[in-house]
Amino acid sequence: MxxxxxxxxxxxxxxxxxxxxxxxxxxxxxxxxxxxxxxxxxxxxxxxxxxxxxxxxxxxxxxxxxxxxxxxxxxxxxxxxxxxxxxxxxxxxxxxxxxxxxxxxxxxxxxxxxPVVLVVDAAAQSRSAAATVLGFERFDPALNVAAVIVNRVGGDTHARWVSEAIRAACRAVPVGAIPRDDAWWAM
CATH class of the missing domain: 3.40.50.300 (P-loop containing nucleotide triphosphate hydrolases)
Incomplete structure (x- = not known):
């Protein structure tokens, strides 16, 4: 299958x-x-x-x-x-x-x-992203939110903070972080 x-x-x-x-x-x-x-x-x-x-x-x-x-x-x-x-x-x-x-x-x-990979925009948050993921997990426990990709991070430190918060509070595993590209968003 x-x-x-x-x-x-x-x-x-x-x-x-x-x-x-x-x-x-x-x-x-x-x-x-x-x-x-x-x-x-x-x-x-x-x-x-x-x-x-x-x-x-x-x-x-x-x-x-x-x-x-x-x-x-x-x-x-x-x-x-x-x-x-x-x-x-x-x-x-x-x-x-x-x-x-x-x-x-x-x-x-x-x-x-x-399984679901949840995409979270972290452009204006860090630890609060974990609260968002936790809310998605708890809103429907039958849904398998297995992983998280964090989008629009401001750099390595920001990515680490968000990922650590998700790992500490959630079942879903942070599997990637995509850097913010302000030039792209300005288009």
Whole structure:
């Protein structure tokens, strides 16, 4: 069976697409067959996924298509892949409304039984990032938030502080830190 990993964010704009594209490219360069998916009806990100992975990317829309269609799509499209990467939508628990997780990344991750890599924007925080991760872990204990990638860190010391705080307070393991690039954000 193909291994599946879900890239989720604490909110829109935290770097899910950048992290997903980096993972797809790195795994492909290592010679792995990588299958990409995008939660929701997005059409832009799947085009970027295709460039990075060398394969068509598919949408997983739990609200419009339902659980069985999502599971069937992953089973069929990832059958010959070594790993599948699912990029989430918005914040991990954001779906069609504020009263449920219907249509959310969390819903799809639970259906797939897949671990979640949570992307956290740490541009204006350090230890508080751990409180955010802990909140995501506790909000839905059935969701396997397994790892954290910290985005927009100000340097090595900042990355270390955030990672140490997450390690001390959370089950999820900090697995990477991406430096802030103010020139890119100014575009």
């Amino acid at each position: 193909t291994r599946v990993l879900v890239v989720a964010g604490t909110a829109s704009g935290v770097g899910k697409t950048s992290v997903t594209l980096g993972l797809l490219s790195a795994l492909r360069r290592r010679g792995l067959r990588v299958q990409a998916f995008k939660v929701g009806p997005d059409f832009i990100d799947p085009g970027l996924h295709e460039v990075a992975s060398g394969r068509a990317s598919y949408n997983l829309d739990g609200w419009m298509c339902g659980r069985e269609a999502v599971l069937a799509t992953v089973a069929r499209r990832a059958a010959d892949a070594d790993v599948a990467i699912v990029e989430g939508v918005m914040g991990c628990f954001d779906g069609i409304d504020g009263s449920s997780d219907a249509g959310s990344t969390a819903q799809v991750a639970r259906w797939l039984g897949a």
